[in-house]
Amino acid sequence: MQSFDYMAPKSAEEVVTLLASQNGDSKILCGGTDLLVQLREGRRKAGLVIDIKNIPELTQITFDTKDGLHIGAAASCHDICSDPIVSKQYPGLVDGIRLIGGMQIQNRASVGGNLCNASPAADSIPALIVHEASCNITGSNGSRALPVEDFCIAPGKNALQLGELLTSITVPAPKEKFGASYLRFIPRNEMDIAVVGAGASIILDEDGKRFVSARIALGAVAPTPLLALDAGGFLSEKAVTRENIKEAARMAQAIAKPITDLRGTAEHRRHLVAVLVERALNIAVERAGGHYVH
Amino acid sequence: MSTKTHITAIINGEESEFLCEPRQSLLEVLRETLGLMGAKEGCNNGNCGSCNVILDGVLVNSCLVLAVEIQGRSVITIEGIATANGLHPLQQKFIEHAALQCGYCTPGFIVAGKALLDQNPNPNEQEVREWLAGNLCRCTGYDRIVRAVMEAARS
Numbered sequence: 001m002q003s004f005d006y007m008a009p010k011s012a013e014e015v016v017t018l019l020a021s022q023n024g025d026s027k028i029l030c031g032g033t034d035l036l037v038q039l040r041e042g043r044r045k046a047g048l049v050i051d052i053k054n055i056p057e058l059t060q061i062t063f064d065t066k067d068g069l070h071i072g073a074a075a076s077c078h079d080i081c082s083d084p085i086v087s088k089q090y091p092g093l094v095d096g097i098r099l100i101g102g103m104q105i106q107n108r109a110s111v112g113g114n115l116c117n118a119s120p121a122a123d124s125i126p127a128l129i130v131h132e133a134s135c136n137i138t139g140s141n142g143s144r145a146l147p148v149e150d151f152c153i154a155p156g157k158n159a160l161q162l163g164e165l166l167t168s169i170t171v172p173a174p175k176e177k178f179g180a181s182y183l184r185f186i187p188r189n190e191m192d193i194a195v196v197g198a199g200a201s202i203i204l205d206e207d208g209k210r211f212v213s214a215r216i217a218l219g220a221v222a223p224t225p226l227l228a229l230d231a232g233g234f235l236s237e238k239a240v241t242r243e244n245i246k247e248a249a250r251m252a253q254a255i256a257k258p259i260t261d262l263r264g265t266a267e268h269r270r271h272l273v274a275v276l277v278e279r280a281l282n283i284a285v286e287r288a289g290g291h292y293v294h
Numbered sequence: 295m296s297t298k299t300h301i302t303a304i305i306n307g308e309e310s311e312f313l314c315e316p317r318q319s320l321l322e323v324l325r326e327t328l329g330l331m332g333a334k335e336g337c338n339n340g341n342c343g344s345c346n347v348i349l350d351g352v353l354v355n356s357c358l359v360l361a362v363e364i365q366g367r368s369v370i371t372i373e374g375i376a377t378a379n380g381l382h383p384l385q386q387k388f389i390e391h392a393a394l395q396c397g398y399c400t401p402g403f404i405v406a407g408k409a410l411l412d413q414n415p416n417p418n419e420q421e422v423r424e425w426l427a428g429n430l431c432r433c434t435g436y437d438r439i440v441r442a443v444m445e446a447a448r449s
Contacts, residue, residue, distance in 0.1 A: 006299070006316035006362050032358045036319070037339045049316065051363065078352075102428020103406070104355045105340060190427040191341075 001040045008051040012058055012138065012167055018050055020140045020163045026050055028165065030074045031108030033101065034117045053110070058167060061086065068173040073112025073166045077124075078103075080111060090171065091287060092180025092201060096127030099184060102191055112166050118152040118224070119193075125152065125225040126199035126217035127182040133171040139164035149217070152224040177204040177212070179288025181280045184219070185272050194220045195264040198252070198276035200284045204240065208290040211235040216248065216277055221256035221269050228252040231277070239293045240285060249277035303364045305330070306374030314361040321345045321356035324371060332372035332401045336430070343429030344398060346405040347371050353409035355428075372401035375408055383446040384408060393442040395433035403429050407443045416447055 009015050019026060027046035029035055030053050038044040052058050058074040063085045071080060080086055081098045100109050100123050114124045115135065128148040135146045140163055148169070151159050160166060174180075180201035186192035197219030203212040214235035216228040231251035238244045258269035285292070298313040305328065312327050321338075324330045324347070336344035338357045345356040348370040356371075375382045384407045387393070394400045403426065410417060410425045417425065422443050423436075431439065 001317040001319070003315065003317050006360065008363075029360075032360065033340050036358050036360070039317075040338065049360075051360075101340070102343070103409070103425055104343060104346060104353050104358075104428045107352045108354055108358060190424065 001036075002042065002045065004039070004046045005048045006051065007048060008054055011055060012052075012165065015050055015052055015055070015165055016138060016140055016163070018048070019165060022048055024162050028052055028116070030110040030113040031076065031105070033105050033109040034113060052165075058112075063089070063173075065173050067170070069171040071111055071169045071171065073115075073168050074110050075112075076107055077101075077109050077111065077114075078106040081106070089174055090131065090180075092182055092199070092284065093124075093127050093131055093171065095182035096123045096125075096197075096199065099123040099190075099194075111169060115148070115151055115169070116158050116160070116166055118154070118156050118158045120152075120155050120223055120225065121194040121197065121220035122152075122225065123182070123184060123194060123197055123219065126197050126219045127180070128169065128171070129217035129225060129227050130180055130182075130199040130201035130215040131171045132201075132215065133169050135166055136168045136170060137164050138167050143167075145170070149225070149227040155223050175203055177206070177208060177288050177290075178202070179204070179284040179286065179290070181283035181287065183276045183280050183283070185276060193263065196220050196258075196269050196272040196276055197225075198273065198280045200277060200280035202235070202281065202284045202288055202290075204285070204288045204290045208288065209240050209293050211238050211240060211244075214248065214281070216252050216281070218252060218256055218273060218277075220263075221258040221273060226255060228255050228277075231255070235281075240290050241293050245278055245281045245285075246274075248281060249274045252277045299362050301362060301365050303366065304368040306370060312361075316360060316362050318361045319357050320347065320349075320359040320361045320364060320369070323361040324356060324369075330371050330373050333405075334398055334401060336398070336402075341428075341430065342399070342402070343406060343426075344402040346402040346409075346429070348405060348409050348412075351409075351412070353406055370405070370408075372405055375404060382408065383449045384411070384443065387442040387446040387449070388439075391438045391442040391445065393435060393438040395435055399429060399431045399433075403431070403439055403443075407446065410443070411447055417444075419444065
């Protein structure tokens with residue numbers, strides 16, 4: 001592997017100071033499940049690797065009913081998925097996060113890293129988008145928040161400016177009659193990269209028979225994960241019917257711009273978008289305690 | 295460019311010291327500096343599990359851990375699985391069930407199996423298969439491996 005220096009600062013503030021002093025020659029290390037592979041293969045370069053996973057403020061997972069869930073950018077997938085509040089309140093988020101690699105990877109990889117790596121096929125991102133999650137970013141010029149759907153800007157590129165650090169992800173507290181899910185298609189049972197991923201979240205009215213609102217997000221069908229705004233908007237104020245769900249899935253299909261590669265053809269991917277969005281919406285309806293109107 | 299760092303860690307229950315460069319993986323140091331050749335380099339990118347070790351009780355791929363990260367921490371490798379009284383039940387059951395062909399993936403599977411049984415002493419078949427999904431065997435020995443782990447759990 002290429003040579004680099006290694007530092008493990010004790011606070012986010014120290015990390016930001018280090019980033020500012022390095023003029024872009026440093027890389028942030030969490031689990032290393034992407035970074036170390038990329039450094040080894042020469043796909044990324046670093047003069048300094050800054051290990052942030054021993055900084056408590058960056059690994060904390062906290063929840064309160066007002067502000068929702070706060071996931072430290074360096075918290076491991078395993079720590080997130082085994083958190084009792086996350087698994088109870090956010091099953092749709094767990095759907096995505098638990099798919100990132102096997103146990104060894106789950107123990108090391110972080111959701112912050114999954115976001116920063118900005119793969120079009122990242123499994124956590126469509127799930128975060130449908131939960132209206134936002135990225136908390138800090139740099140020497142202050143802090144800002146960015147919706148997750150605006151964080152990835154190209155394959156492998158994120159919206160962080162030089163010297164900025166992703167510190168945490170905020171996921172709003174689920175409202176009454178909220179349900180969400182994430183599904184992906186892969187040709188084997190586990191341990192693969194999504195051919196297509198689809199996330200859906202809905203809020204239903206009190207009777208569970210009408211959509212108040214819906215969000216749909218897609219993975220692996222464009223250069224970045226996509227929020228299918230119109231398809232989700234279509235469901236708002238509509239009755240919970242199989243036909244409306246199918247129509248929303250068809251609308252989501254319309255914004256997919258998949259490519260053909262070794263994992264699947266563009267045609268297969270477009271087909272999968274409709275199938276997975278429909279299924280994800282149905283799971284979300286079930287989780288929200290909805291009732292289909294006939 | 296980088297100078298060597300002095301690291302002290304507990305490896306298989308014994309305090310160990312070594313010098314390493316930041317770019318060196320734990321796997322590299324285990325095999326090339328410490329002479330612990332049990333963990334294998336398969337893919338060197340986190341897919342195959344041949345290099346599995348247990349770091350502070352947690353299963354990890356040692357090819358994706360920098361050696362400098364283990365300062366003050368505890369590592370268990372395949373060499374630390376057997377006791378003075380003999381083989382670990384997992385090792386014994388792997389032999390009885392012939393749960394290996396070429397043997398290259400075996401240390402990784404046994405370390406992964408130990409990490410599983412340490413936290414879930416009675417896994418069902420589905421749990422074993424899911425847990426071992428991060429380990430690849432190219433001689434297609436999965437059924438025997440799963441049976442060996444299940445049997446070790448029972449014994």
